[in-house]
Amino acid sequence: MSAAGDALPATLGEALRLAQGRVERIDARVLLREATGVSTATLAAFPERAITPEAAAVFVEWLQRREAGEPIAYLTGEREFFGRMFRVTPATLIPRPDTELLVEKALASIKTLRAPRILDLGTGSGAIAITLALERVDADVWAVDRSPAALDVASHNAMALGATLQCRLGSWFQPLAGERFDCIVANPPYIAEHDPHLQQGDLRFEPISALAAGAAGLDDIRQIVSEAGDYLVAGGRLLLEHGYDQAEAVRALLDEHGFVDVRSWRDLASIERVTGGYARH
Numbered sequence: 001m002s003a004a005g006d007a008l009p010a011t012l013g014e015a016l017r018l019a020q021g022r023v024e025r026i027d028a029r030v031l032l033r034e035a036t037g038v039s040t041a042t043l044a045a046f047p048e049r050a051i052t053p054e055a056a057a058v059f060v061e062w063l064q065r066r067e068a069g070e071p072i073a074y075l076t077g078e079r080e081f082f083g084r085m086f087r088v089t090p091a092t093l094i095p096r097p098d099t100e101l102l103v104e105k106a107l108a109s110i111k112t113l114r115a116p117r118i119l120d121l122g123t124g125s126g127a128i129a130i131t132l133a134l135e136r137v138d139a140d141v142w143a144v145d146r147s148p149a150a151l152d153v154a155s156h157n158a159m160a161l162g163a164t165l166q167c168r169l170g171s172w173f174q175p176l177a178g179e180r181f182d183c184i185v186a187n188p189p190y191i192a193e194h195d196p197h198l199q200q201g202d203l204r205f206e207p208i209s210a211l212a213a214g215a216a217g218l219d220d221i222r223q224i225v226s227e228a229g230d231y232l233v234a235g236g237r238l239l240l241e242h243g244y245d246q247a248e249a250v251r252a253l254l255d256e257h258g259f260v261d262v263r264s265w266r267d268l269a270s271i272e273r274v275t276g277g278y279a280r281h
Contacts, residue, residue, distance in 0.1 A: 008056040013047030035059035091149035121186035126154030133163040239276035247272035
């Protein structure tokens with residue numbers, strides 16, 4: 001028996017039956033696959049296959065924690081982003097598919113540049129910075145975060161995936177005096193501090209400092225936009241991920257601070273998710 005009273009399953013099929021009605025089926029399969037090391041195909045084809053007591057105990061613990069709402073990425077310690085697996089911990093946000101749009105727009109903006117310099121602000125797990133570094137191996141990519149724990153995760157991921165990053169500890173542009181970049185990207189906190197969604201789902205377990213930013217969720221975006229011009233080369237681009245209802249406000253901020261060719265792009269759900277502009281020549 002586990003600590004919470006669940007009997008340890010002896011086979012793959014028993015494990016999946018134990019999860020029925022408690023978590024989503026796809027979640028149960030991911031947890032069982034990671035706990036046992038078997039493939040998704042094996043889970044489907046061989047429900048009678050025995051699992052070790054050690055693997056069963058891990059699965060049951062994860063099942064109970066997932067049932068309580070803890071994100072799968074924090075249970076398994078990893079999440080896929082742009083086709084690569086990244087280590088994640090409760091010190092970092094969990095990379096999400098919507099953020100791949102930010103990477104795509106950054107890559108497009110530097111397509112014609114040789115050895116571009118790129119800055120990722122609030123890097124967290126390093127998913128954005130590392131992806132850019134691996135997609136453009138000639139780029140000089142910098143990653144900044146104010147959390148030492150998050151920066152450790154980013155450094156680990158860079159080493160594991162073979163990416164070269166310049167990691168700097170500090171808040172936004174604070175550790176970057178005298179540096180200039182061709183492209184600055186950021187997925188900063190953008191949720192309003194009293195938004196009820198912060199108390200729901202996976203967000204309950206993610207670092208609040210990486211989620212909330214003032215009464216309207218725009219405090220950090222406002223600071224980044226106001227300072228970015230000092231760290232961009234002439235004609236350099238700033239790209240920001242933001243909330244579903246913030247595109248108009250972010251465009252106004254970019255206009256206010258002298259950025260040109262300001263526009264927004266829609267994510268897979270047709271929501272304006274990324275907004276950017278160019279520093280004036």
